Amino acid sequence: MKKEVVIATRGSKLALWQAEYIKHKIENHHKDISCRLEIIKTMGDKILDVPLSKIGGKGLFVKEIETALLDKKADLAVHSMKDVPMELPDGLELFESPLCEEPNDAFLSIKYNSLDDLPQGSRVGTSSLRRKCQLLELRSDLEVLDLRGNVQTRMQKLNDGIYDAIILAYAGLKRLEIVENIKEILPIEKMLPASCQGILGIEIRSDDDEIKEILSFIGDKDSYTRARCERAFLRRLQGGCQIPIGCHSVLQDDKIYVKGIIYNLDGSKKIAKEYTGDKSNPEQAGIELAEMVLAAGGDKILEEIYS
DSSP: OOEEEEEEEOSSHHHHHHHHHHHHHHHHHOTTEEEEEEEOOOHHHHOOSSOHHHHOOSOTTTHHHHHHHHTTSOSEEEEEGGGSOSSOOTTEEEOOOOOOOOOOEEEEOSSOSSGGGSOTTOEEEESOHHHHHHHHHHOTTSEEEEOOSOHHHHHHHHHTTSOSEEEEEHHHHHHHTOOTTEEEEOOTTTSOOOTTTTOEEEEEETTOHHHHHHTTTOOOHHHHHHHHHHHHHHHHTTOOTTSOEEEEEEEETTEEEEEEEEEOTTSSOEEEEEEEEETTOHHHHHHHHHHHHIIIIIHHHHHHHHO
């Protein structure tokens, strides 16, 4: 009889794709294991009529899933790494990441072929303060509106003409093969992604050596190195969805190059810094970059936001 491994996941199509992806990897590698998905509704899934930045708090999309792990109702959880809070509950840890997708944001529209093509006053939808600040920096004439819901709900709002364009993470669209309305993949130089965008996180119980052994084949070293750097940056800044903050790292030879930005809430103040560190210590590179941002006035922006 095959051993059963239970994977906790949210119920959105993207979350299910991610969980199925890990399920197939495990089952293909271990012929004596069968995986079952345990679908869990999180607070972030239940509150759909309020911008994420207004809800506040950390772990909107993972808390209930982490409870299932701690209660041993699941053996592992698959997350979009950018949704995972910086501080994990005692007894849980992140265990490697498979090969990541491109981190870029994507511009989607029915009528317009690029961000530059949008007429003045166009309505653009996004759920992210980070995207909103960068959009208004590029095009201060746009009307940037909140956009909540899963990928399909957001696409439907675009098709219904509620928005002239929407901005979504390219990774999720590619995974779901929803690419027909992607008119532009926004360059990193134009729109810095969220920390760990496109990277999957696998969360497990720290003392579960059997699951660690089962998952030992799954990691992509470069993806996990980048995740460690970008999460360290975010952790030092105590970043969450209520802060307009972005981060992206690149590995080259033995170096890690990382860039970070932070805005105040109305986008009138921006700090952008870059740092080059040693690939063997990615957390230190992320922390050093965060210290540069704080020293340049990021501390005052954070104080203003959290007050």
